Amino acid sequence: MAEQISQEGMHNQSYQYIIETIIPPERRSQVYDFWRTDKVLKDRCQFIATLYQKYIDNATPENYFVALLADFLLEGLYFYNGFIYFYNLASRMLMPGSADIFKMINRDELSHVRLYQKLIPEARKVFPHSIEQIYSMFDMAVEHECRWTNHIVGNNILGITESSTEQYTKYLANIRLRSIGLDPLYPEPKYSKSPYTHLERFSDTKKEAHTKANFFEATVTSYVMSSGLSGWDEI
Numbered sequence: 001m002a003e004q005i006s007q008e009g010m011h012n013q014s015y016q017y018i019i020e021t022i023i024p025p026e027r028r029s030q031v032y033d034f035w036r037t038d039k040v041l042k043d044r045c046q047f048i049a050t051l052y053q054k055y056i057d058n059a060t061p062e063n064y065f066v067a068l069l070a071d072f073l074l075e076g077l078y079f080y081n082g083f084i085y086f087y088n089l090a091s092r093m094l095m096p097g098s099a100d101i102f103k104m105i106n107r108d109e110l111s112h113v114r115l116y117q118k119l120i121p122e123a124r125k126v127f128p129h130s131i132e133q134i135y136s137m138f139d140m141a142v143e144h145e146c147r148w149t150n151h152i153v154g155n156n157i158l159g160i161t162e163s164s165t166e167q168y169t170k171y172l173a174n175i176r177l178r179s180i181g182l183d184p185l186y187p188e189p190k191y192s193k194s195p196y197t198h199l200e201r202f203s204d205t206k207k208e209a210h211t212k213a214n215f216f217e218a219t220v221t222s223y224v225m226s227s228g229l230s231g232w233d234e235i
C-alpha cells in the first residue's frame with residue numbers, strides 16, 4: 001500500500017506535467033477547477049468520495065468493506081477509458097510521449113488492481129456485506145464512467161464511440177468481478193470481450209505486463225523490477 005501511495009503521487013506529477021506542457025498558463029486553472037463547474041465530473045468524483053466518507057463518518061466493519069470496494073472500483077474501472085483515449089491517439093502517431101506516460105500509469109494501476117483482488121476475497125470472509133450491494137456499486141460505477149466518457153469524448157474521437165465505451169466499461173466490470181470470485185454483472189456475450197484489443201500493443205499491459213524498450217535503441221523509460229536480470233556486471 002505504501003508502494004501504491006508513492007505511485008499515485010508520481011501519477012499526479014505526470015498528469016500535472018502533461019497539463020502544464022500542453023495547456024497555456026491562463027487556461028490551466030480551468031482544467032484543475034473543471035469539477036466545480038461540470039456536474040457530470042463532480043457527480044462521478046462524488047460517488048467514490050461519498051463511499052470513503054461513509055467510513056470516515058461512521059467507522060463500522062460494513063463501511064470498511066464498502067471503502068475497500070470503492071478503491072477496487074477506482075483502481076479497476078475508473079481511468080481506463082481515459083487510457084484508451086491516449087492509446088487511440090498513439091495508434092495514429094499523435095502524442096506518443098503522453099501515451100508512454102499512460103502506459104506506465106496503466107501498468108501501476110493494474111498492480112493496484114491485483115492488490116485488491118487479493119484483499120477483497122479475504123475481506124469478504126471477515127466483514128459483513130451483501131453481494132447485491134457489490135453488484136449495485138459496480139453498476140453505479142459503470143454508469144458514472146460511461147456517462148463521463150460520453151460527456152467528455154462521446155463520438156468525437158476516431159476509434160471511440162458511445163457504444164464501444166459501454167462495451168469496454170461493462171467488459172472491465174465483468175473481468176473485475178470474476179477476479180474476486182463473482183459472476184459477471186453483464187452476461188451478454190458482447191460484454192465478454194474488449195472492443196479495444198487492437199490497442200493492446202500500445203498499452204503493453206498484456207504478456208509480461210511491463211513496458212519494455214530495447215535497451216540499446218531506445219531511452220529506457222520503465223523501472224521494471226526483475227528477479228532474473230543478469231548481465232549487469234559485463235556492462
Ligand SMILES: [Fe+2]
Nearest residue numbers: 008075109112
Ligand atoms: Fe491506483
